Amino acid sequence: MLSNTEEPQKGNWRYLLVAFLLALGLWYTLNAREQIERVVEVRLDYKGLPTGLIVTGGQLNKVSVRLRGPQELLRSMTNREISYTMDLSGVTPGKNVIPLTTGENKPPELRAYEVLEVTPSRMILEVDKIMETNLPVKVALRASPAASSVRLKDLVVDPPQVTVRGPASVIASMKEIQAEIPVDLAAEGKAVSEEVPLLAPPAVELNPQVVKVTWKIDVKRR
Numbered sequence: 001m002l003s004n005t006e007e008p009q010k011g012n013w014r015y016l017l018v019a020f021l022l023a024l025g026l027w028y029t030l031n032a033r034e035q036i037e038r039v040v041e042v043r044l045d046y047k048g049l050p051t052g053l054i055v056t057g058g059q060l061n062k063v064s065v066r067l068r069g070p071q072e073l074l075r076s077m078t079n080r081e082i083s084y085t086m087d088l089s090g091v092t093p094g095k096n097v098i099p100l101t102t103g104e105n106k107p108p109e110l111r112a113y114e115v116l117e118v119t120p121s122r123m124i125l126e127v128d129k130i131m132e133t134n135l136p137v138k139v140a141l142r143a144s145p146a147a148s149s150v151r152l153k154d155l156v157v158d159p160p161q162v163t164v165r166g167p168a169s170v171i172a173s174m175k176e177i178q179a180e181i182p183v184d185l186a187a188e189g190k191a192v193s194e195e196v197p198l199l200a201p202p203a204v205e206l207n208p209q210v211v212k213v214t215w216k217i218d219v220k221r222r
Helices: 006-033 071-075
Strands: 035-047 053-057 062-070 082-087 094-099 114-119 122-141 150-158 161-167 177-181 192-199 205-207 210-219
Touching: 035 071, 053 161, 062 071, 122 150, 122 210, 177 210
Parallel strands: 035 082, 122 177
Antiparallel strands: 035 062, 053 122, 062 114, 094 122, 122 161, 150 210, 161 205, 177 192, 192 210
8 A cells, every 4th residue: 555655756757747748849849940040052953955055164063052941950951962953945055144042943852941042143054056067187296306307198097087066166166176196206117007086175076086097107317
């Protein structure tokens, strides 16, 4: 049989548990309402570039986003990569100024927060038309101290022309594609044949990318 002093102690434990739960709920409510700020990085992906166009400059890989939101939610954000896909279906040749500060169509991970600032605030995208044409291959001696004393002869290039494809502003100014061959004085008078890579600006695609060059050299002597 329990004594009279033991029953009030059991009742006190119930009151203490209820008080603890109320305090915990109040603490969570106050912290959840407290607003804090945090900067996160968002990776930019792209889709929808119209056929026949190419981006030549200004494309960003990521932006910094300053957010405001509930303290507990922002603090619980992990360091996982956040990405956003930008639709480029509306771009045209030339400069395209694309604002990045709009709050519309935010990444799903950020929809619970207020976007305060995006850095940079805009992207200036350079877009050009794609041009394709055939250009002749010009063979040149690779720069070396001996190059000035060497003359090429019996030069054969296969194929003599290649297809080039890239931004119209670049392709239109190109007259030829260069292939550089090494200078080997020991090979004087001998037929040399090599697969030689072609040289072109980074934005230009070549087909094929290498040609077969056959040549002989004569050494100029005083």
